Amino acid sequence: MFYAKLAFQNIRKNKQAFVPFLLSMIFLTALNTLMLMVANDPGLAKLQGAEAITQLFGFGSVIVLIFSVVFATYTETILNKQRKNELGLYNVLGMGKRELYKLTFFEKVINLVITIVLGVTSGVIFSRLAYLIIKKLMGIGSEFKFTLNTSILTLTILFIAGVYAWLYLINAFNIFKSDPIELLHADQKGEKEPKAKWFLALVGLVTLAWGYWIALTIKSPVSAVTNFFIAVLLVIIGTYLIFTAGSIVVLKLLRKNENYYYNVKHFIPVSGMIYRMKQNAVGLASICILSTMVLVTVSTTAGLFFGANDQVQQMFPRDIMINSAEPLTKLKQVAKNYATKEDVKLSDMQYIRTSQSLLFTKKANDFKAADRMNYSVSNVDKAANVVLISLSEYNTLTKDSLSLTKPNEIFMYTTAQNYSEKTMILNGHKYQIKQQVNKLKDTGLLNVSPVDSYIVVMKDQKQIEGLLKELYKTKETAAYLAPAYQLNFNIELKDQAKRKAFIRGLSKEFAKTADKQGYSFQDKDSYRASVKRFDGGFFFLGIILGIAFLLATTLIIYYKQVSEGMDDRKRFVILQKVGMDEAEVKRVIHSQIMMVFIFPLAFAMLHVAFAFPLIKKMLVLFGITNWQLFLVVTLVVALIFSILYYVVYQLTARVYYRLVER
Amino acid sequence: MNELLKIEHARKVYQSRFKGVQVEALKDIQLEVNKGEYTAIMGESGSGKSTLLNMIATLDKPTSGKLYLNGDDLTQIKEKVAAAFRREHLGFVFQDFNLLDTISVKDNILLPLVLSRKSIKAAKPKLQELAEKLEITTLLEKYPYELSGGQKQRVAVARAIITDPALLLADEPTGALDSKTSDQLLDIFEQLNQNGQTILMVTHSSLAASRAKRVLFIKDGIVYHQLYRGELDAKAFLEKINMTMASLLPR
Numbered sequence: 071m072f073y074a075k076l077a078f079q080n081i082r083k084n085k086q087a088f089v090p091f092l093l094s095m096i097f098l099t100a101l102n103t104l105m106l107m108v109a110n111d112p113g114l115a116k117l118q119g120a121e122a123i124t125q126l127f128g129f130g131s132v133i134v135l136i137f138s139v140v141f142a143t144y145t146e147t148i149l150n151k152q153r154k155n156e157l158g159l160y161n162v163l164g165m166g167k168r169e170l171y172k173l174t175f176f177e178k179v180i181n182l183v184i185t186i187v188l189g190v191t192s193g194v195i196f197s198r199l200a201y202l203i204i205k206k207l208m209g210i211g212s213e214f215k216f217t218l219n220t221s222i223l224t225l226t227i228l229f230i231a232g233v234y235a236w237l238y239l240i241n242a243f244n245i246f247k248s249d250p251i252e253l254l255h256a257d258q259k260g261e262k263e264p265k266a267k268w269f270l271a272l273v274g275l276v277t278l279a280w281g282y283w284i285a286l287t288i289k290s291p292v293s294a295v296t297n298f299f300i301a302v303l304l305v306i307i308g309t310y311l312i313f314t315a316g317s318i319v320v321l322k323l324l325r326k327n328e329n330y331y332y333n334v335k336h337f338i339p340v341s342g343m344i345y346r347m348k349q350n351a352v353g354l355a356s357i358c359i360l361s362t363m364v365l366v367t368v369s370t371t372a373g374l375f376f377g378a379n380d381q382v383q384q385m386f387p388r389d390i391m392i393n394s395a396e397p398l399t400k401l402k403q404v405a406k407n408y409a410t411k412e413d414v415k416l417s418d419m420q421y422i423r424t425s426q427s428l429l430f431t432k433k434a435n436d437f438k439a440a441d442r443m444n445y446s447v448s449n450v451d452k453a454a455n456v457v458l459i460s461l462s463e464y465n466t467l468t469k470d471s472l473s474l475t476k477p478n479e480i481f482m483y484t485t486a487q488n489y490s491e492k493t494m495i496l497n498g499h500k501y502q503i504k505q506q507v508n509k510l511k512d513t514g515l516l517n518v519s520p521v522d523s524y525i526v527v528m529k530d531q532k533q534i535e536g537l538l539k540e541l542y543k544t545k546e547t548a549a550y551l552a553p554a555y556q557l558n559f560n561i562e563l564k565d566q567a568k569r570k571a572f573i574r575g576l577s578k579e580f581a582k583t584a585d586k587q588g589y590s591f592q593d594k595d596s597y598r599a600s601v602k603r604f605d606g607g608f609f610f611l612g613i614i615l616g617i618a619f620l621l622a623t624t625l626i627i628y629y630k631q632v633s634e635g636m637d638d639r640k641r642f643v644i645l646q647k648v649g650m651d652e653a654e655v656k657r658v659i660h661s662q663i664m665m666v667f668i669f670p671l672a673f674a675m676l677h678v679a680f681a682f683p684l685i686k687k688m689l690v691l692f693g694i695t696n697w698q699l700f701l702v703v704t705l706v707v708a709l710i711f712s713i714l715y716y717v718v719y720q721l722t723a724r725v726y727y728r729l730v731e732r
Numbered sequence: 733m734n735e736l737l738k739i740e741h742a743r744k745v746y747q748s749r750f751k752g753v754q755v756e757a758l759k760d761i762q763l764e765v766n767k768g769e770y771t772a773i774m775g776e777s778g779s780g781k782s783t784l785l786n787m788i789a790t791l792d793k794p795t796s797g798k799l800y801l802n803g804d805d806l807t808q809i810k811e812k813v814a815a816a817f818r819r820e821h822l823g824f825v826f827q828d829f830n831l832l833d834t835i836s837v838k839d840n841i842l843l844p845l846v847l848s849r850k851s852i853k854a855a856k857p858k859l860q861e862l863a864e865k866l867e868i869t870t871l872l873e874k875y876p877y878e879l880s881g882g883q884k885q886r887v888a889v890a891r892a893i894i895t896d897p898a899l900l901l902a903d904e905p906t907g908a909l910d911s912k913t914s915d916q917l918l919d920i921f922e923q924l925n926q927n928g929q930t931i932l933m934v935t936h937s938s939l940a941a942s943r944a945k946r947v948l949f950i951k952d953g954i955v956y957h958q959l960y961r962g963e964l965d966a967k968a969f970l971e972k973i974n975m976t977m978a979s980l981l982p983r
Binding site for chain 2 (some may be wrong): 328332333334337345641644646647649650652653
């Protein structure tokens with residue numbers, strides 16, 4: 071009992087060392103509680119594509135767990151450094167190592183209890199609040215219900231207990247290998263200057279450049295997903311190497327340059343930073359990575375959320391879309407009759423006959439027909455969707471009056487970024503492109519697809535059928551010969567409920583009259599609702615993750631300021647004695663903190679800039695092609711993040727000043 | 733004019749944190765130091781000698797009274813000017829060395845020059861000369877934490893005099909040294925003084941004080957007594973100092 075009491079007293083008397091330690095442990099507990107609760111939220115399963123998201127979140131919470139262990143270890147080493155003196159004194163006063171093990175054991179147990187009680191409570195309260203606020207404020211994430219899941223809380227508690235056991239091992243090992251004199255004088259021992267590791271710095275640079283290169287050169291959005299993880303890994307490794315090894319190399323180069331180094335403005339910051347980087351490079355790199363994660367997660371999900379309208383518009387140029395392999399004249403009449411009966415106007419009606427969307431493998435201007443059934447994803451970079459349409463259909467559809475004279479002349483529309491060829495070769499048939507047209511944007515002909523579409527306007531239906539017959543000779547591919555009919559129109563109704571009723575009635579009417587005709591009926595309203603729900607849910611997760619990462623960032627920043635403030639105090643006292651005035655001291659402190667702060671943020675921004683093209687391509691998978699919108703969203707997210715980052719900086723800088731100027 | 737430092741009726745009162753309780757660290761100090769002098773100030777702990785040194789160092793200001801260095805009134809200058817003044821005119825040697833562990837010995841010595849924005853290239857020959865004189869040439873690229881106490885203090889001396897200060901202030905410079913390295917340091921001080929350096933040293937070691945040319949005794953905030961070495965050798969001077977100390981002891 072004596073040790074328990076002494077341990078309790080130690081913690082109370084040694085607030086300066088224990089409070090930051092406890093705060094960070096409580097924070098980590100809350101963070102893990104939050105992550106595990108969100109990752110196991112039953113609402114996740116309700117989202118479209120739930121499996122992928124659940125996986126993503128599982129991945130995310132594993133990262134947070136690893137981060138927790140790393141960071142807890144870091145705080146423990148700092149705590150040990152601060153307390154070596156005290157433990158040395160106990161040792162000198164007659165406590166053996168065995169007693170010190172006991173004492174620190176009780177300290178850890180007390181800390182563990184405090185951490186769990188406060189951490190889990192604040193984690194639960196925080197998640198509850200975050201759910202409430204985001205749902206109310208943004209009207210998203212309605213599938214997510216806050217539930218207190220005891221098995222998850224137990225898991226969190228077990229994890230934290232495990233972390234504490236690990237910390238106790240570190241602590242015990244430190245006591246084991248120390249001798250009392252060393253313990254007493256631990257804080258007087260100077261730290262060795264870090265060595266410049268050229269090789270590692272170079273490796274870091276190469277890794278980073280490689281990651282960037284992958285991000286920049288990815289061609290197709292489908293391969294983007296797999297390459298994304300490789301790029302992320304490379305960038306993370308590169309960042310850690312550059313922060314740990316590269317920074318010291320650069321600083322030492324700066325120091326070699328006498329004209330630069332022996333200048334009041336640079337002398338103290340540069341020399342200080344060399345040491346700073348040794349202790350804190352890992353912390354700074356973590357800040358950088360976490361910041362990047364916040365930026366990427368939030369801007370991607372926000373891009374999805376705000377791009378939802380685009381997505382819907384692309385998919386549905388009209389309110390109602392009906393597709394079939396057979397003529398839709400009958401259904402067209404049914405729709406008109408039903409509309410008259412219900413006294414609703416139908417507008418912008420389109421009735422198109424085209425070929426089906428045909429898959430080709432493309433090489434420059436050479437297109438080879440491919441079989442959709444046996445198509446491998448790895449070939450997706452070279453894939454092209456081709457739709458054939460006759461000139462007369464085209465002219466009715468666009469109310470244009472174009473004409474083709476020669477049999478091998480075509481008009482073409484493509485979603486590909488730049489098709490500058492003058493000709494197009496379809497299985498050996500060379501066609502002259504008379505003109506690239508662009509009036510087909512808001513027709514239902516364009517699939518929302520990661521693959522580029524080519525719409526080819528041919529002279530007449532006969533020519534199309536002839537070509538098709540040649541392309542698809544086998545039995546397996548005979549299905550491609552069938553034409554595709556499409557009927558699109560708008561409903562002139564404003565009221566949501568009335569629209570819903572009309573659409574339901576219309577679809578019933580169709581079912582009654584269609585007999586055996588196969589057709590598909592899709593309406594914009596329900597598609598929009600499902601997209602909004604999906605993107606909203608995603609955005610909700612993005613915000614929660616963003617907040618969690620932001621909190622983790624704040625924690626590291628706070629911890630760094632506090633531990634550095636205590637170290638730096640002595641240095642600034644000496645500088646003042648030697649003749650540095652107060653204003654100059656402030657300026658130096660300021661520029662030093664700024665460097666430490668700006669560095670990770672600037673790097674994070676750089677990462678995001680390089681990730682941008684990659685994310686842009688991935689968003690195409692979700693039907694978001696409006697990259698200007700995504701750019702704006704990313705910039706706004708980056709701006710908001712910078713402001714929050716700055717606020718955190720200001721708050722913690724104050725703590726630092728207080729410690730240094732005391 | 734030969735007078736470098738002049739203190740007139742300096743008084744320093746500390747307001748204690750608990751209201752009403754005042755501590756008078758210095759009562760009424762009268763003191764003059766001439767150029768080229770080597771003066772030691774002796775006193776028990778709590779006698780006010782550190783307060784006095786802090787005031788001369790412009791780290792503190794007297795409650796009343798005047799303080800002149802080279803004719804400048806130090807009680808009137810602002811913090812910023814005071815810092816510049818410290819850099820330009822004063823050199824410091826402290827008991828606990830106050831070297832920065834994060835920069836090399838060379839950079840520690842150059843620090844005051846960097847702070848006063850002086851050219852480092854021009855200072856290089858001077859650095860070499862000083863390093864040779866103080867026998868620290870081989871240590872220049874090392875770091876303070878790699879040095880022994882005596883070596884550290886010699887580095888601190890180099891840092892203090894690289895700016896050619898008008899006055900070298902030493903606060904218990906031998907306090908953390910053993911007797912052998914203390915002796916070496918005092919030899920260095922003597923040599924510096926012979927070359928014209930004015931030195932003011934605060935100490936409670938009579939052995940250290942016996943190497944100075946003049947010793948002032950402070951007790952209860954006033955200069956109680958002073959001794960001149962004159963033609964005496966260090967040993968005889970030491971005896972004289974010790975006798976004076978004994979007479980100062982409370983009976």
